[in-house]
Each structure stands twice: as C-alpha cells, then as structure tokens.
Amino acid sequence: NAGVTQTPKFRILKIGQSMTLQCAQDMNHNYMYWYRQDPGMGLKLIYYSVGAGITDKGEVPNGYNVSRSTTEDFPLRLELAAPSQTSVYFCASSRQGLANYGYTFGSGTRLTVV
Amino acid sequence: AQSVTQLGSHVSVSEGALVLLRCNYSSSVPPYLFWYVQYPNQGLQLLLKYTTGATLVKGINGFEAEFKKSETSFHLTKPSAHMSDAAEYFCAVTYNTDKLIFGTGTRLQVFP
Numbered sequence: 001n002a003g004v005t006q007t008p009k010f011r012i013l014k015i016g017q018s019m020t021l022q023c024a025q026d027m028n029h030n031y032m033y034w035y036r037q038d039p040g041m042g043l044k045l046i047y048y049s050v051g052a053g054i055t056d057k058g059e060v061p062n063g064y065n066v067s068r069s070t071t072e073d074f075p076l077r078l079e080l081a082a083p084s085q086t087s088v089y090f091c092a093s094s095r096q097g098l099a100n101y102g103y104t105f106g107s108g109t110r111l112t113v114v
Numbered sequence: 115a116q117s118v119t120q121l122g123s124h125v126s127v128s129e130g131a132l133v134l135l136r137c138n139y140s141s142s143v144p145p146y147l148f149w150y151v152q153y154p155n156q157g158l159q160l161l162l163k164y165t166t167g168a169t170l171v172k173g174i175n176g177f178e179a180e181f182k183k184s185e186t187s188f189h190l191t192k193p194s195a196h197m198s199d200a201a202e203y204f205c206a207v208t209y210n211t212d213k214l215i216f217g218t219g220t221r222l223q224v225f226p
Binding site for chain 2: 058
C-alpha cells in the first residue's frame, strides 16, 4: 500500500532555477492537493484538482503551476525559484466525498531556495 | 470567511497529565471536522473525524474529541499523556466543499 508518494524528499535550489515536485497516488482518488507548510502558519493550499484535466487555484498559487493529465499524478512546477518558496510541500489526495474521508498525505518535500 | 482557530500554538504537559488542545470553527453551516497529527519530519496522519451522528468521537492512540455546536468547538483530549504524543496537531474543517481548511497547528510537548 504505497498511498501518496512524493519525490524528492529534499532539494536545494538556487534563485531563478526551476523544478518539478512529483506526487503520485495509487488509491484511485479523484481529488488531489498541494499545500505548503511554513512554521506557525499551518498549511496553505497552493493548487488542487478534482479530476484528470481539472485544476484550480488555492490560497497561494503565485509562482507555481500544476497539471493533472492522469488520475494518479499531480506534479507541482516551480518556475524561477525565489527564497519565499523555501518551505515544506505536501501533496494529499482524497476520495470524492471529502467530508467523509479526509485527506491522505504524502511524507513531504523539504525545499530550500538559496 | 470560514475558518478554524486553534488556541495556543504550544502546549506543554507532564507525562500522565490530561491533554487538551482547542479548536473552534467559524461557520453556522454544519461542519465536518478533523484532527491530524504530524510527527517530526513526517506527513500528517488522520487522528479522528466528525461527520454526523455521535458528537463524541474516538480516534487512534487514545485521543477523542467532542463536537459542541453551541460552542462551535471540537477540542481534542487525551486523559493521560505519553512521551510519544509529542507532535504537532492540526484541526481542519470542511463544509461539504472540495477542500479542507486547516488551523495553524498546536505543538504538544510532553515532559517526563
């Protein structure tokens, strides 16, 4: 039971570089999410998707992009990395009917931009 | 705006003492409420959830929470803290929409 798999676990980027954070789930969940977690700030929603081909912005989408070409995968793209994007990023997924199931989280990607 | 508030960013208790972590939500619309736990350098795990029915909800590791509509609260309790309970705890709410709204978290420290 893999659940939600995030890669890489750690990454250091230089300012202006780009990268893709990978997220895959094997539970056939329709809903997928990207959050960032900063100390004392809780979790902020970046983007989410309710199915393949459908994505929507969350609270803090600036500087990020997503795509959802398959049910299983939901990559997060950072273009022109900035120090403000230093954070821990979590991917999560849920069955349709979120209210009854909640999220299943990945183990996170710790990103540092220097 | 719909939100969830966790009172106290840090809570410290002695091993064996009562744990009480507070969570209040803001909407009059019926909520669905969750508590998650995050151990150091790990993702979040579901502790318990309230959807409908019994207002006292039991979760894993001896935790429980009570939904109190009159107080718009969903506080998390455990009668006797264990050292292994040291972690960050997040309250979350949804109002039957596509996403959860998280509180800012409470870090629980347990002293021997």
